[in-house]
Amino acid sequence: MHDATLISIQLDWESGACTARFGGAPHLTGGPFLLRWSAVSDLHIPRTLEWGPSISVLSVVENPRGHYALALQSGDVITIRADSVSLER
Numbered sequence: 001m002h003d004a005t006l007i008s009i010q011l012d013w014e015s016g017a018c019t020a021r022f023g024g025a026p027h028l029t030g031g032p033f034l035l036r037w038s039a040v041s042d043l044h045i046p047r048t049l050e051w052g053p054s055i056s057v058l059s060v061v062e063n064p065r066g067h068y069a070l071a072l073q074s075g076d077v078i079t080i081r082a083d084s085v086s087l088e089r
C-alpha cells in the first residue's frame with residue numbers, strides 16, 4: 001500500500017464499521033480501493049502533520065492480531081482495533 005493516497009475515513013457508529021477510501025497504488029491495485037474494518041472498538045486519527053503535509057501512505061501493519069496501524073508520510077499514525085479487515089477494489 002506504500003504510496004497509495006488516503007482520501008477519507010468514515011466510521012459507522014451503529015455497526016462499528018470503518019471504511020478508508022484510497023486513491024490507487026499502481027504497484028498494488030492499479031486504481032482506487034477501500035479497506036473495511038468490522039467490529040471496530042477503538043479508532044485514533046491524529047492529524048498533526050509532524051513531517052509536513054502528505055496524503056500518501058507509508059505502511060500498513062497488523063500487530064498484534066486485530067490492531068492495525070496506518071502510517072502516513074505526514075508522520076501521523078492512524079490506529080484501529082477491529083475484528084477483521086478486508087480489501088475491496
